[in-house]
Amino acid sequence: MDNHSYNFPSDCTPLTNCKSGRKPGSTVINMHGSGGKKPPRDYLIWSLCNTLYVNFCCLGFMALIYSIKVRFVQNGALAQESSDKAKWYNILAAGWNMLIPLLLLVILVLLLIHLGTTQGSFDFFGEDGFQNFLKLFSWQTERD
Template sequence: MDNATYSYASDCTPLTSCKAARKPAGSTVVNMGHSGKPPRDYLVWSLCNTLYVNFCCLGFMALIYSVKARDQNTLGDLRAAQECSDKAKWYNILASGWNLLIPLLLLVLLMLLLVHLGSTEGTFDFFGEDGYQSFMKLFSR
């Protein structure tokens, strides 16, 4: 222990009850941040769009903005996180639309081709009795 001299208030000495020298503390307010929900980052949706078809890299752009939204959210910049979240959402909508539209267009074109081949007469009769052989004759020339 050090041998320093301590000065106490006259009515308050160690090991005694000294309520007069204590002043009541004011209230303490702790700000816990924004009370609302943080913006969504759509990361799983972006990953699915990136891995499936990814027409014109729309899924990859959605993934970039999703990661940016998550980063801004962890930094506490909710305005920037909301902007990146909105961009990720729209890129995901566009990518999902293309991801559904392209296979549907291919399916429709295949059906139209099969209907056309089935409705024509002669060597293109794909659905006839000798359909496979007549179809292969197209490529054997």
Template sequence: MDNATYCYSTDYTPLTTGKSGRKVGHSTVINMGTSEKTPRDYLIWSLCNTLYVNFCCLGFLALIYSVKARDQKTLGNLREARECSEKAKWYNILASGWNLLVPLMVLAVLVLVILYMKSHEGSLPFFGEQGFQGFFSHFQ
């Protein structure tokens, strides 16, 4: 159907009043939310650190702040949620560092003991009377 044969109704009112194609005096606003990101709560990481049971219960402290961050985010208090989120993140970093440090130290001591015992070809002087003094004399 072309425009020449189409008849407009008599109650036709134009949507625009000028050449720009916009209504005069009206504007459309689209609310996109805030530009700041919502803080993370690190809940899964905190649960893993809590279950590993680490030094000074750092994982448990991280879990407490993670839950507080989630609660504050739910209530809409983003400033408090961000503060709790930062605390949870740093407690998780400390707990994860401790979780990695202890097994690495145990492994290093085990390797040193095995290397010391191999250097004495079959004898086990490490377990004798002079064992500890001889072992530590290598590091002086």
């Protein structure tokens, strides 16, 4: 396009005010959003923590899948449903993640209490109890 073929009106040139009655137009961009509503929470950090820690029955992994799905779904109702599922999978995973170590701790305490009350080679808290216990795992045999 050559410069001589296009002429601006003399009263309205670019980057200046128009002297005629015309007003410069405005640009409107319509965004396809949720109409001012906040997007549903995705619980992504919570899901990552549950996935990396114990992750019993893959509950944390399921929560992570739904958390990622919330970010990529365009439908508001489906995003809210995925957010709710991610929240409940996270609650279940967090419950199991706290329950399993507590059960192991209780079993360890009960085992130590039981071993402390028995007599003989398993008596940890008595005289020479720990030494007798270690003898069970030694490979050396006593010579006559």
